[in-house]
Amino acid sequence: MTRLFNDPADFADEAADGFVLANQRWVRRVHGGVARATTSPDGTVAVVIGGGSGHYPAFGGLVGHGLAAGAAMGNLFASPSAQQVAGVARAAEHGGGVLFSYGNYAGDCLNFDAAARTLESEGIPVRTIRVTDDVVSASADRAAERRGIAGDLCVFKVAGAAAEEGRSLDDVTAVAARANDRTRSFGVAFSGCSLPGAAEPLFEVPERRMAIGMGIHGERGIDETDVPTAEGLASLLVARLLDEVPDGVDAAGARVVPILNGLGSVKYEELFVVYRSVARLLEEAGVVVVEPEVGELVTSFDMAGVSLTLFWLDDELERLWAAPADTPAFRKGGAVVSERLPESELEASDGIDVGTGSPESQEVAARVAAALAAARRVVDEHVDELGEMDAVAGDGDHGIGMQRGALAADAAAREALGRGVGAGGLLAVAADAWSDKAGGTSGAIWGAALEALGRAVGDTSRPSSAQVAEAVHAATSAVLAFGAVPGDKTMVDALVPFDEAFGSAVRDGASVADAWRAAASAARAAADATADLVPRKGRAKTHADQAVGTRDPGAVSFALIVETVTEVIEEGAAR
């Protein structure tokens, strides 16, 4: 929905003014649109593009070095007039003639053609390439009648690059024609769009439905379905475009620029999720992806929709696509040439890197994994109770957060165990998974605690009682670094007594199992005693006055876990 405008009748003009004000480095305002603000060598071809407004960055956003020399900017979704087109062409032209390129729509054809006649009568040679990439808009045997959508960018880009090379008007025209012949797009829409001040949307798509093949001005598509998954949409788009590979091209081994274009309200993150599948499907078809684009390149105001373009390269088109460009909305080739890292460093590392442990430490790792499994079970059993406790003074998500964290840690630990990690590595992996999936403060704290524990335990030996006590103390310190102190009514109220009891028992000569049992009892007693504490100011989000009398869920979940781990340790000791 369009919300920001002054007089709707002035919208397109004011948008053009603002666009130029924001992009003076590249463009200047001329009659009918914009032209470059920079010099071009005499005798080079001027690629002049254009069409209705509402498709930013098409068309003004694509004016600059290596791309268009000027853009005629019509009213919203309406062709510029012949006079506007001619005005832009006169300003943009610098002695090498003019190539008009634009999407194939009746109004644009009418006005650009009229402008071409005027310019020719003034002695300026003009050629025209209409972009016809939208495969839905006419059958393949009537390809010249197809509309132009995001494939505009491919044709404009290579034409602009060829012009920059100083090629003749006929050469630039031939390159643009070949690019158009080798560009195919297919789009879908999920919503219409509304123009400034309009009482009704210009067109509509029913909620949760998808119009297949709808054009960028709401032109009727070929079908309507429920919105598929991102993967399903990618399959639909790729399959349709692989169905119509240009003559003489073999998809397997072909080099292709994919452009996944958002029409306005489909956001980048969604586009990336779809692109992930597009890239995989193209790879499966043997297509080699070259410098893809994912983003908003030819929009339809705030319409929700997506189109996929495949631009089937040849050597010359690839060179021209990769050539530098510097415009308000499309830039290629950085000011600084950065060297690429060696391939070995570029490989995705999606997990943390943990080596194998000594045989001794692998045995300890198995016990730690069993402890994490027990933790997961006890949290599962008490998830509702922990949530209810948290709802009194917090936002009620402690149970769910602990459940997500313990589940993820358990799964990650089991997976790591299969890879032969030591106890330290296993705890590092579990820490990572817990904090990542649990989120929130409890996730951060449990992640830090497990990480510190793992760091202290290491991957080489079976730790002595004293070393376990040191590890527990390191974990406690890591938690205390988050800032809570005993008495704040947090997990720390149970953790600190646990740490003290464990250390004290070990110093008195207790075994790990005995020390742990004693410490777990201390944690339980302290957790129950949190019922008498007042939450620290600022911690309780709601109903703070009711919080006295309720135990702290962080302290209670800690006590539950250390209690259940006692059993695991005793089992281990009994073996």
Add this chain to the structure above:
Amino acid sequence: MTRLFNDPADFADEAADGFVLANQRWVRRVHGGVARATTSPDGTVAVVIGGGSGHYPAFGGLVGHGLAAGAAMGNLFASPSAQQVAGVARAAEHGGGVLFSYGNYAGDCLNFDAAARTLESEGIPVRTIRVTDDVVSASADRAAERRGIAGDLCVFKVAGAAAEEGRSLDDVTAVAARANDRTRSFGVAFSGCSLPGAAEPLFEVPERRMAIGMGIHGERGIDETDVPTAEGLASLLVARLLDEVPDGVDAAGARVVPILNGLGSVKYEELFVVYRSVARLLEEAGVVVVEPEVGELVTSFDMAGVSLTLFWLDDELERLWAAPADTPAFRKGGAVVSERLPESELEASDGIDVGTGSPESQEVAARVAAALAAARRVVDEHVDELGEMDAVAGDGDHGIGMQRGALAADAAAREALGRGVGAGGLLAVAADAWSDKAGGTSGAIWGAALEALGRAVGDTSRPSSAQVAEAVHAATSAVLAFGAVPGDKTMVDALVPFDEAFGSAVRDGASVADAWRAAASAARAAADATADLVPRKGRAKTHADQAVGTRDPGAVSFALIVETVTEVIEEGAAR
């Protein structure tokens, strides 16, 4: 509304995968987020940014030369874990230490701080600058508690540029701190956003209302009003930010980077309309605008909203802001240094350039202007009738289109007359205005006809009868160039008989007035006779079968206009 996803639980991860696949030139996947795919000199500082996902291009889109070395990417609107942050920092770090910079949110502070402790324990020095630009989120005397929004970009950019210069960790930190001190943002929202798979929006703003100061995760603002005009919104944003100029800075004469940031569903054209007013208001306040940014820089998924950031420069910050950067979503400094056109050529030329006419031609111009005024009146009188005729075989907009065109031509002609133009210039101006405002086919045709007429008449002399006949014939040829032929049931059916009758009468020695009267009669008879014609196939859009028996609106409006112009010519002749 988010529509494209697979399993919602995997959304952020899959988006990160797709993002990396689409941007392999710049970034590689590392544990917890992304790092540069390019080399950096040993010993340089790594600026590591991050935060929740859903804010693209923040944060992964800002990784690359001249900006961040890595970005930790959490789940949707959720902080990355300490382990993820540390993972990214380890991968991004190259011997000069790490500067963490991120928006000031509790979860991010918790996890980045925990990661900093881990990294420091590993011997990697870490500094932190939290961005606090959102003026609404806390009062000026508690500025350190403010949230970070689009001002993130200013801080990250200058820190990245300083790191690229090889400055020390303390230097880079000091620069980032100063940038943060001199950056202020203020935002509004018009709608909430919905995360993948969520049944309900995460937060909402009532339809046609504006939440003033709402944060990028829907944090409560300070007020709610009706959505103002674009100008009204610009005033609100600029006024609030000029109210809080950094200490020691005088707004008048200050150099400032304005960033007008769209949060997701407010589109570029709307942003440009608002920016037009922002630029003017800043200029009125004496502020000098430096390299502004208008677009989507820190988003909030598909939330509709806008924020304005003012970044108050000093010499060093300006140099660092202007330094090259090359990242997936933010690039500065083209690969090619283009020379700027001389100032005289950069001035906006919003109208067509028409000189003054000879005194004789100025007299003719006055009669032409009177004819255009008469045309406007007669079209006004018959607008409904023309629309009804068009509705039978077309889309019913012929009357309105002719009305808009004639009105614009009349206004432009009167304005041009005051500037002393000749008849040719006046017709050129009128042609331009008509086609621009009328739009559609009739606008294009009338524009071309008036332009050809003006070109033939010129600006120097009073045309003879023969010259007027030539001009009429030139205008007719310009119309025929659009492709219609007599018998197609178009304006041409009246125009061609008019041209023939006029030429014939002049050749027989008739005065302009007499020839025009005869030609207008011929046009009227021919227009009435279009009732008997069948529209050319493809022309009639609806109810084509009913079109026989209805006159063609284009032919009728032409006849009406030339009839009424007869009176103007006779008046002129009678003087």
